Amino acid sequence: MINFIFRNIWQRIILLIFISIISHAIVHLAPGEPALVDPSNPRMKPEDIQRIRTAFHLDEPLHIQYVYWVRDLMSGELKSFKDNQPVMGKIWERFLNSLPLFLIGTMITWFLAFPVGIRAALNRDSMFDRVSTFFSYALISIPGFFLSYLAIIFMVKTFDVPVIGMQTFGLEEAPLLFRSMDRIWHLTIPALMSAIAGTAILSRYVRSQMLEVIHQDYIRTARAKGLPEDQVIYRHGLRNALLPFITMFGLTIPGLIGGSVIFETIFAWPGMGRLGYEAILARDFPVILTLNFISAVLVLMGTLVSDILYGVADPRIKF
Amino acid sequence: MKEPMTSLEADALAPSKGLFQERWDILKRNRMAYASFLFLVFLLVLAVMGKVLTHVVVVFDPKIVRLSEKFLPPLTPFTSVLTPKEDAPTFGVYFLGTDELGRDVFARMLEGTSVSLTVGFVAVGISLTVGVLFGGLAGFYGRVKLGFITVDTLIMRFVDIMLCFPTFFLILTVVALLPPSIYNIMIVIGLTSWMGTARFVRAEFLALRDQDFVTAARSQAIPEWRIIFIHMVPNAIAPVLVSATIGVATAILTESSLSFLGFGVQPPDATWGNILADGKTFLFDAPWLTFIPGFTILFVVLAFNLCGEGLREAFNPKLSSTS
Numbered sequence: 001m002i003n004f005i006f007r008n009i010w011q012r013i014i015l016l017i018f019i020s021i022i023s024h025a026i027v028h029l030a031p032g033e034p035a036l037v038d039p040s041n042p043r044m045k046p047e048d049i050q051r052i053r054t055a056f057h058l059d060e061p062l063h064i065q066y067v068y069w070v071r072d073l074m075s076g077e078l079k080s081f082k083d084n085q086p087v088m089g090k091i092w093e094r095f096l097n098s099l100p101l102f103l104i105g106t107m108i109t110w111f112l113a114f115p116v117g118i119r120a121a122l123n124r125d126s127m128f129d130r131v132s133t134f135f136s137y138a139l140i141s142i143p144g145f146f147l148s149y150l151a152i153i154f155m156v157k158t159f160d161v162p163v164i165g166m167q168t169f170g171l172e173e174a175p176l177l178f179r180s181m182d183r184i185w186h187l188t189i190p191a192l193m194s195a196i197a198g199t200a201i202l203s204r205y206v207r208s209q210m211l212e213v214i215h216q217d218y219i220r221t222a223r224a225k226g227l228p229e230d231q232v233i234y235r236h237g238l239r240n241a242l243l244p245f246i247t248m249f250g251l252t253i254p255g256l257i258g259g260s261v262i263f264e265t266i267f268a269w270p271g272m273g274r275l276g277y278e279a280i281l282a283r284d285f286p287v288i289l290t291l292n293f294i295s296a297v298l299v300l301m302g303t304l305v306s307d308i309l310y311g312v313a314d315p316r317i318k319f
Numbered sequence: 320m321k322e323p324m325t326s327l328e329a330d331a332l333a334p335s336k337g338l339f340q341e342r343w344d345i346l347k348r349n350r351m352a353y354a355s356f357l358f359l360v361f362l363l364v365l366a367v368m369g370k371v372l373t374h375v376v377v378v379f380d381p382k383i384v385r386l387s388e389k390f391l392p393p394l395t396p397f398t399s400v401l402t403p404k405e406d407a408p409t410f411g412v413y414f415l416g417t418d419e420l421g422r423d424v425f426a427r428m429l430e431g432t433s434v435s436l437t438v439g440f441v442a443v444g445i446s447l448t449v450g451v452l453f454g455g456l457a458g459f460y461g462r463v464k465l466g467f468i469t470v471d472t473l474i475m476r477f478v479d480i481m482l483c484f485p486t487f488f489l490i491l492t493v494v495a496l497l498p499p500s501i502y503n504i505m506i507v508i509g510l511t512s513w514m515g516t517a518r519f520v521r522a523e524f525l526a527l528r529d530q531d532f533v534t535a536a537r538s539q540a541i542p543e544w545r546i547i548f549i550h551m552v553p554n555a556i557a558p559v560l561v562s563a564t565i566g567v568a569t570a571i572l573t574e575s576s577l578s579f580l581g582f583g584v585q586p587p588d589a590t591w592g593n594i595l596a597d598g599k600t601f602l603f604d605a606p607w608l609t610f611i612p613g614f615t616i617l618f619v620v621l622a623f624n625l626c627g628e629g630l631r632e633a634f635n636p637k638l639s640s641t642s
Contacts, residue, residue, distance in 0.1 A: 030496035141620035
């Protein structure tokens with residue numbers, strides 16, 4: 001077991017090095033340099049551009065730039081091209097904003113998807129199954145930002161509730177209770193919107209997984225023993241159906257960065273996805289690269305954790 | 320001993336159906352999937368017609384700007400005296416209204432149909448090609464050693480690396496850095512979505528490469544590329560094509576998300592995605608500019624998804640009901 005974990009961590013570190021090299025190459029080889037963001041500015045003279053390039057090491061060969069980036073990242077001194085702030089500090093600040101959105105979104109996804117999926121599987125071809133199937137396809141198919149706009153119109157018109165940003169402007173001095181209520185109002189709709197597609201997909205998986213398990217021999221045995229139906233379904237069925245979702249849980253973590261760009265832009269939520277979007281617009285290479293790197297670390301950690309959990313949860317798997 | 324079947328008895332039996340016919344019948348029984356399929360065929364015809372009617376024989380011109388005619392709701396008849404007669408919409412009616420420049424939304428949607436579908440199909444085509452190539456190489460030449468690692472390890476580790484990138488973020492980075500062009504978008508979407516196909520084809524190839532028909536083909540000294548592409552790929556491709564249907568849907572959605580952020584297909588090319596993204600500014604004044612492309616994307620993507628799911632059930636006997 002310990003051996004397995006060490007071997008896995010080792011493999012993942014090698015993967016991570018390759019990922020960082022590839023993403024560094026993609027970002028630097030693509031046309032468009034930070035020095036060229038504003039080409040029409042008449043005050044930018046060629047010598048200024050040269051000075052900027054030297055300051056950011058952009059005139060060095062690619063592999064030297066990579067070494068500089070890794071050195072600065074490891075020593076924590078990586079600075080953003082845009083405003084010369086430490087990259088890690090900027091990301092950490094945005095991470096704290098993204099985290100509640102992500103946590104609530106994930107909670108909504110998992111708490112909604114399982115009951116719906118299980119019910120649909122147990123009453124296969126019933127009205128509920130058909131309706132939930134159709135709705136899950138419809139929700140997968142709708143562009144996220146279109147749905148969000150509909151939700152914004154609906155919320156603002158019906159409940160007169162603000163939904164843009166993290167808090168209502170001018171409430172900074174209000175008592176804590178008011179501020180937290182305000183924050184919850186602002187959090188609900190973005191979290192719900194970012195959870196919807198995930199819920200639809202996950203409930204389909206739960207349904208097919210449950211359907212597969214429910215026809216197994218051991219379920220028939222449990223029924224034949226005369227166990228109550230609830231116990232058959234939730235103790236014998238569900239626990240086996242849950243196994244593959246351990247893997248899925250690990251894969252949801254990177255959604256923290258990639259999946260949130262659209263929703264954070266619509267709802268003006270200053271999170272990591274938006275930071276990445278702004279960095280892309282400004283050609284802020286250190287921020288783009290570091291975000292990419294962090295998300296790769298998250299994916300690899302997620303898969304590692306799910307591999308280990310799989311071994312813990314399923315006694316049939318041996319390392 | 321069994322008696323040989325007389326010709327009379329053989330005639331009385333229903334003619335045996337081919338594999339494809341059998342699958343097709345299963346798909347037809349799934350009414351939702353079959354309806355989606357018919358809808359998609361209709362859409363394909365519409366896309367071709369739209370291309371012809373907006374570019375070759377210009378019946379609906381999406382490019383005419385009529386500034387005095389902006390923000391007209393759908394089904395407004397053409398009554399303007401300011402706009403010259405030759406700029407009037409065909410049939411004298413704005414079927415789907417006009418946008419902020421007075422362009423006919425119906426003509427633009429018609430033009431967008433072919434562009435959006437092209438983006439979807441080309442992106443999926445690229446991802447299929449790369450996926451089948453890498454998956455096939457990994458599956459067929461998996462045991463060949465290149466220095467100290469096998470081909471299989473090399474390719475599959477590369478797939479793992481690609482899977483670690485946050486896809487949408489990567490697409491956004493590359494599309495934002497490259498010069499804006501519709502081809503770049505197709506290529507980037509295609510090149511970031513081939514990993515699933517590659518894994519699938521590899522798994523199929525691992526199962527196929529030791530089967531008798533491959534051994535037979537080898538024994539006849541048929542060249543390896545022929546064995547791979549003529550003998551093995553057709554046996555492995557059906558499930559891949561099924562998931563490609565859903566891939567087209569995903570690509571259309573990705574394009575509309577990119578448009579929303581301002582990196583999608585650039586004007587003057589119209590796609591559903593950028594009509595929707597442009598319309599959001601006028602959500603309250605001209606809601607049809609948001610709702611028409613929004614619901615179009617919803618229905619089309621839904622049709623692709625339902626059709627893909629129907630095909631998947633038809634081609635996977637394990638999933639089909641009655642169990």
